[in-house]
Amino acid sequence: MSRTKRDIIPYLFLVIPVLIYIIWVIAPMFYTFYLSLTNWNGLTTPEFIGFKNYTRLFNDKVFYISLINNLKWLGVFITVPVALGLGLAMMLNTAIPGEKFFKMTFYMPMVLAMVVSGLIWGWMYHPKGGLINTVIVSTGLIAKGPGWLSDRDIVLWSIIIVAIWRQVGYVMVLYLAGLKSINPQLLEAATVDGATGWQVFWRIILPLLTPVTVIVLVISVIDSLRAFDLVSVMTRGGPANASSVLANFMYIESFNNYKMGYGAAIAVILFLISLSFIALYLWRVMQDEMEY
Secondary structure, three states: OOHHHHHHHHHHOOHHHHHHHHHHHHHHHHHHHHHOOEEOOOOOOOEEOOOHHHHHHOOOHHHHHHHHHHHHHHHHHOOHHHHHHHHHHHHHOOOOOOHHHHHHHHHHHHHOOHHHHHHHHHHHOOOOOOHHHHHHHHOOOOOOOOOOOOOOOOHHHHHHHHHHHHHHHHHHHHHHHHHHOOOHHHHHHHHHOOOOHHHHHHHHHHHHOHHHHHHHHHHHHHHHHOOOHHHHHHOOOOOOOOOOOHHHHHHHHHHHOOOHHHHHHHHHHHHHHHHHHHHHHHHHHHHHHHHO
């Protein structure tokens, strides 16, 4: 076999995966952008209207409510689950009784489907017979529990709590993997030199966990931006759009109101926001590669 053929063969194995990627990922992206420039109800022929969907979108009050809710979700998701997951990982990285049981227990919510998690917490949040209000009322502090999913001021935070409950175990597992890769001799040497536990954490463990932290933050950002399942199952964006997020807003406009072009415009905006964070992550990875 000639050298030219040997050089070509590895690329031939990439033909089918690349074609699949183009057909199922790249083509739908461009088609979605095209649809965002049309007025289409999903049944008739799309009518090209230029950037009118975007003009309408940037003047839509619900869009800004959904965007702000996504940003709130994002702010909480890159702080609370990360801190809790890291704390649990540090605790379970030591030899404690029932270590495997605790790991399984904290990771269990991540195994459940989003829909199942939403239904379980929906029952727990029920204003009359729900577990949470039953416990609160039984303490005698208040006569009536709050409407967790009907009060506009707390509905979004109630759903975010469920998302945190699921996310903490996943973050914990990622940090546990990172902690296992740290050379114990480094920690022992620091302790021998007189470093306190807090100093060891801040100056050795946390810097060495930077690659894991970057991955955790990127995953948390993407998960917060594509939040849909819990909102759809628990409130469908209500009451009065108080818990609406971009993905749910896109779904309602596209499949409930049959405004496919408008929904596609929302999808493009959501994609561009996600792409900016992905680009930041890739830039960080390339910077690390250049350092080595």
